[in-house]
Structures are given as structure tokens and as C-alpha cells.
Amino acid sequence: MEPIFEQFIRDLTGGFQVPFWAPMLVSLGLVLAFIALNAMFMIWLERKICGRIQRRMGPMLTGPKAWARFSMWTGGWFQTPCDSVKLLLKEDIIPAQVDRFGFMLAPVLVFMAALAVYVPLPISSTSHAQPGPIVVAVADLDIGLLYVVAITTLTILAILTAGWASNNKYSLLGGMRAGVQILSYEIPMLFALMGPMVLAGSLSLGDLVLVQHAGLFGVPLLGWFLVPSFLGAVVYLICAVAETNRPPFDMPEAEQELVAGFSTEYTAMRFAMFYLAEFSNTFVVCMIFTAVFLGGWTLPGFTPPSSVNLGFFSLPYFDLLAGMAIFFAKAYAVVLLLMWIRWTFPRLRPDHLMTFGWKFLLPLSFVNLLICIVLAAIQQIYFGGNPG
Amino acid sequence: MQNGNGAYIALFLVAGAIFVLSVVTLSRLLAPSRPGVTKLRPYECGEVPTSGAWVQYNVRYYLFAMIFVLFDVEAAFLIPWAVAFRTMIEDGKLLLAAADIVVFLGVLGSALAYAWRKEALKWV
Numbered sequence: 001m002e003p004i005f006e007q008f009i010r011d012l013t014g015g016f017q018v019p020f021w022a023p024m025l026v027s028l029g030l031v032l033a034f035i036a037l038n039a040m041f042m043i044w045l046e047r048k049i050c051g052r053i054q055r056r057m058g059p060m061l062t063g064p065k066a067w068a069r070f071s072m073w074t075g076g077w078f079q080t081p082c083d084s085v086k087l088l089l090k091e092d093i094i095p096a097q098v099d100r101f102g103f104m105l106a107p108v109l110v111f112m113a114a115l116a117v118y119v120p121l122p123i124s125s126t127s128h129a130q131p132g133p134i135v136v137a138v139a140d141l142d143i144g145l146l147y148v149v150a151i152t153t154l155t156i157l158a159i160l161t162a163g164w165a166s167n168n169k170y171s172l173l174g175g176m177r178a179g180v181q182i183l184s185y186e187i188p189m190l191f192a193l194m195g196p197m198v199l200a201g202s203l204s205l206g207d208l209v210l211v212q213h214a215g216l217f218g219v220p221l222l223g224w225f226l227v228p229s230f231l232g233a234v235v236y237l238i239c240a241v242a243e244t245n246r247p248p249f250d251m252p253e254a255e256q257e258l259v260a261g262f263s264t265e266y267t268a269m270r271f272a273m274f275y276l277a278e279f280s281n282t283f284v285v286c287m288i289f290t291a292v293f294l295g296g297w298t299l300p301g302f303t304p305p306s307s308v309n310l311g312f313f314s315l316p317y318f319d320l321l322a323g324m325a326i327f328f329a330k331a332y333a334v335v336l337l338l339m340w341i342r343w344t345f346p347r348l349r350p351d352h353l354m355t356f357g358w359k360f361l362l363p364l365s366f367v368n369l370l371i372c373i374v375l376a377a378i379q380q381i382y383f384g385g386n387p388g
Numbered sequence: 389m390q391n392g393n394g395a396y397i398a399l400f401l402v403a404g405a406i407f408v409l410s411v412v413t414l415s416r417l418l419a420p421s422r423p424g425v426t427k428l429r430p431y432e433c434g435e436v437p438t439s440g441a442w443v444q445y446n447v448r449y450y451l452f453a454m455i456f457v458l459f460d461v462e463a464a465f466l467i468p469w470a471v472a473f474r475t476m477i478e479d480g481k482l483l484l485a486a487a488d489i490v491v492f493l494g495v496l497g498s499a500l501a502y503a504w505r506k507e508a509l510k511w512v
Contacts, residue, residue, distance in 0.1 A: 024395065024396060024399055027396070028399060028400065028403050031400075032403070032407065087415075088411075088414065088415050088418060088419070089415075089418055089419050090415070090419055091419050091420050091421055091422070092412065092415055092416055092419055092421070093423070093427060093428070094428075095428045095429065095430055095431075096428040096429070097429075097430055097440060107408055107412070108404070108405050108408045108409065111404045111405075111407065111408045112400075112401050112404035112405055112408075113404075114404070115400050115401075115403065115404035115407070116397060116400040116401050116404060118400070119393075119396050119397055119400055138396055138400075139393040139396040139397075141393055141397075146467060147397075164442070166430070166441070167430060167440050167441050167442060168430040168431060168432070168437075168441050169430075169432065169437075169441045170431070170432070171441070172441045172442075172443075172445070176445065176446075176449050179449065179453075180449050180452050180453070183452060183453060183456040184452060184456065186456065186460065187456060187459045187460065187463065190460070190463045191463065194463070194466060194467065194470050197467065197470040197471055198470045198473050198474075201471055201472075201473065201474040201475060202471060203467070203471055264431050265430065265431060268415050268419060269411050269412045269414075269415035270412060272411075273408050273411070273412075350511060351510075351511035354452070354509065354511040355509070355510075355511065358455075358500075358503075358504075358509045359504065359509060362459075362500065363500070366493060366496070366497065369493070370493070373473065373489060376473060376474055377473075377477060377482065377486075379474075380474045380477040380478065381477060381482075
């Protein structure tokens, strides 16, 4: 986002050259604010949706009464902000027998991973006052997809640390289960993502989206990798649910049998960090799914103009805003799908979980990779190279 | 990769740590703190724990971790190939690229079949 930010400030102030650290701090602040606000909204939405699925209303009483009377979807807006304040004011208990260093390290690790994974995620692009379409991301890394997979693995370390350091039998069980579950679903996930890598010939998430927008076999509608790599998309989505420990893959936390698993001994803000990271990671996998399989900020055959003239006022960066709107609409559609899955399916048994991952998803992702290889070869030989 | 992208990653990692530490410190300043013997005991649904939790643990987990390492390393070798595939076709090396992937997926597939056959993938 460096070139766009610099251009924007130059336009605004008439030639002011920003120091190099300004875009870094601005993007950091934006991402932190986004994580906090988005997690609050997602928790509210999750409670509303689970309420609807279970024929309840979800939170209704916290917030303006008039809105709650208007409809169930406008009630209880203040529930999660109030919960956050409550967590901030709760006693921070560190039990006597824990390994203190590991106990304090785990929430730090889990949030570091949750924050750093935002770096290569592209949310839009713009051609306004730029030589070509420039991808809007914190920094569109060349190895974006690999980086994302690598950095989310840090979560395993954090959960194992939390489970072991707590010196609690429930936590140990939860931590070990989480470790083996995330490890097992990492492999099919990686192979499922390899299909799009072959099709696009790039690991940069920005390039992946641009290749999808260009279309497959000259047909824009086939461009979204959801179509050529359909099995991969399904495998990725299932693995993403498992990686974020969401039900039906929530053995590590299993409230009814493991008393919240690895986070049993955590209270107050340390617990809140695990919770925040979990919701943030859920949204991140939805963003990755959007960028890799759903064409990111683009729609087939649609290129928004870089600025719109409203008659009395010319709106610059229109393509950036339109792209962001499209991207977040898609990402939230995936979020709704994950929530629907969560509240519909019962929890899996550990042995079924392992069998499902290793003996079903992994062979399926191999098949997907082979299909993608054939399609990529046909595209390359008969329809030429990538625009990216 | 543009110059300075590594700085973004470093900044985000450091900022994540600082964020957690400052939030926890803030909560320590605001929240009450009245520790007691019962409160600081490990939670076991009200029972007094008989021993610690740092015990020898089911070897099954480590077996899966080992299989994971095997597949993950293979995947790490496959990613450069996946990225280079279309460029290799462009250079007229379709057969070489195809042979590469057949060998790689063959090795991976037989490793999976071996682990499957030896019942290493069976959870007990």
C-alpha cells in the first residue's frame, strides 16, 4: 500500500513527501482497528445466527431498546463491546503450578501470528494515478500464499505451549488434540492450495486474483479458481474450519468434555487474546478463500472506472472502493457459510477426524492437483501465458 | 519482493507482541487481584488434583507429527515446481515438468499408501 498511500497524501497536500515509516504505521493501525472491530461484529453476528438456527433471538437486551423492538437483527448491538470491557476488568489469575514463562508466552504468540498473517492479504486494486492496476495490501509479498500458510502454523506452537504450560490435565489433552488436528489438516490444505498455485504460476495473492480476473481458456466466468479447482476449494474450506478449531472440528476446546481445553486456566485479557485471535483467524481464512478461489475483489467481466464524476464532485479511487466492497461482500458470504456449518453439524470423534483428514481429504487434494495441472497445461499451450 | 516488505512482517510481529503485553498490563492495572490457595489450584471441576499434568503422553501423537514432517517437506519441494510449471511449458519443457510431478506425486502417494498399509494412520 506504500505507492497508493504516498500518492494519496501527495494529492491531498499538494506534493508532501511522506517519511518511509508513515505507511507502515498507518497500515498497522488500520489492521489492528480492523481486527478488534471486526471480531466484535463477528461475535455478535455468530450469536445472532446461532440463535436464529436454534430458534432463539440471541443477544437482545444490551443496547438501545428501540432498535431491539424494531427487529431481532438490530438488537443487542452493545453486547460484545460490553463483554470486552468486562474481560478487561476481570481478575488475571495465574495458577500456582503453571510454567509461568510458557503460560505468559502463549497468548503473545497466538496474537503475533494472527496479526502478521494480514500482511500479504490483498483487498482491492486501483488504477487511479498509477501506471497499472496496483494491488492494495499491506505489502503484496511474492511468496504471499506460502507465507500465509507458514505463519498460521505458529498458532499450533501457541496452543501446544498453552496446553502444556497450564499444568492442567484438560489443557494438556486439549493442547495435544489441537496440535495433532492442525498438523493433520495442514497437509491437505497445502495440497489443495497447490492447484491454484499451478494455475496461476505465482504465490503472490495479488497475482492470483489478477489471473482469475483474466479468465481460463479465454472465458472470464471460468476464471475463478472455484471452478477449475473445485475439489481444492472444498478441501481448503474443510481444512480451514479445522485449522481455526471451529466446530464441528472443536475437539481441542470441546466445552462439554474438556472444559475449554487449552484455555481452561486462562482468564481475563489473556483468554481474550485467544478468543480474539480465533475470530481474527476465522476471518483470515475467509479472506484467503475469497482471494484464492472467489476472484478476490473482481467480478467476471467487470472493471470499475478509476474515478467517477458525480457532476458536482469527482470521486477518485472509485475502483479501490468498489473492489473493497466486492471483496468484503464475498468474504462475509464465506463467513456466513462457516457459521452455518458450525451450528449445523455435530462434533466429530477424534479417530473419525484423523481418518477423514488423512484417508479422504489428502487423496482428494492429490486428485485436485492433477486436474489443475492438466488444465494449466491446456491453458498455457493453447491460450498463452498469464497477464500477470 | 519489494525492498522493505520484510520490515512490514517484522513490524507486525513485534507490534503483535507489544499489543498483547500492553493490553494484559492494562488489565492488571484495572482489574482486582485477590489470589488464594483455592483460586490458584489447577481447575479440575472442583476436585483437588492428585498429581501434575506433566506426564508421559500417548506416542500416537508423535507418530502423526512424524508423518506430518515427511509430507510437509515434500510439499515444500513441490511449491517451487508448482510456480514454475507454466514457465517450463513456455520454455518447451512440458515432458520434463510432467515427469517431475509424476515422480514426486508417485513418491508421496506410495508414502501415503505405506503409512496407510502399516496402519500408522489409524487412531487408537
